[in-house]
Amino acid sequence: MSLLDQKTLVLNRSWHAIHVTTVRRALAMLYRDAARVVTPETFEMHDFDSWAELSTHRRRSGPAVTGVRLRLRIPEVIVLNGYDGVPVRRVSFSRRNIYKRDNYTCQYCGKRYGTEDLSIDHVVPRSRGGRLSWTNCVIACLACNVRKGNRTLEEAGMRLISTPKKPDWKPYLELTLGYRRKSWEKFISDRYWDAELCEE
Ligand SMILES: [Zn+2]
Numbered sequence: 001m002s003l004l005d006q007k008t009l010v011l012n013r014s015w016h017a018i019h020v021t022t023v024r025r026a027l028a029m030l031y032r033d034a035a036r037v038v039t040p041e042t043f044e045m046h047d048f049d050s051w052a053e054l055s056t057h058r059r060r061s062g063p064a065v066t067g068v069r070l071r072l073r074i075p076e077v078i079v080l081n082g083y084d085g086v087p088v089r090r091v092s093f094s095r096r097n098i099y100k101r102d103n104y105t106c107q108y109c110g111k112r113y114g115t116e117d118l119s120i121d122h123v124v125p126r127s128r129g130g131r132l133s134w135t136n137c138v139i140a141c142l143a144c145n146v147r148k149g150n151r152t153l154e155e156a157g158m159r160l161i162s163t164p165k166k167p168d169w170k171p172y173l174e175l176t177l178g179y180r181r182k183s184w185e186k187f188i189s190d191r192y193w194d195a196e197l198c199e200e
Pocket of ligand 1: 106107108109110111140141142143144145
């Protein structure tokens with residue numbers, strides 16, 4: 001893998017880890033003055049010029065990419081100059097995520113099952129204009145699904161154990177997946193790494 005394709009951790013202006021990007025993009029943001037580099041050892045911040053200077057003068061400071069006239073140490077962590085928020089990531093409306101949201105639990109009888117014994121039920125049946133959406137789809141066991149049939153809740157005399165809604169999952173969680181550098185540890189609290197992927 002090219003050094004430019006390696007990963008850089010992105011912090012927002014308040015030093016919350018929000019994103020992982022490539023070294024290539026991190027250097028571009030540094031060059032545009034959209035971000036500064038944080039040296040993980042000292043928490044010093046550098047703009048493009050001071051980073052270039054540091055990269056040149058401290059030869060043994062770590063892996064670096066070298067251009068014709070320029071040597072730049074790889075930024076392992078950058079902090080954005082302008083962005084203080086936390087990005088909103090859309091939770092995809094997928095079968096997997098509906099099962100996750102409902103915790104593999106039939107929303108009518110409240111029992112937990114394996115995926116093979118569960119299916120997606122339209123609370124308002126499709127034949128009555130019910131939509132395929134977060135608020136109209138729940139997980140049901142086969143028995144409850146058959147019992148409810150093509151009827152509304154009122155008609156079937158059944159109740160949901162919770163109101164279906166779009167999950168409000170934390171945007172940090174994708175950091176739990178895949179590669180991470182040792183130097184990132186101090187920027188990311190255990191709360192993020194250990195959080196349940198399916199918590200609401
Ligand atoms: Zn059930």
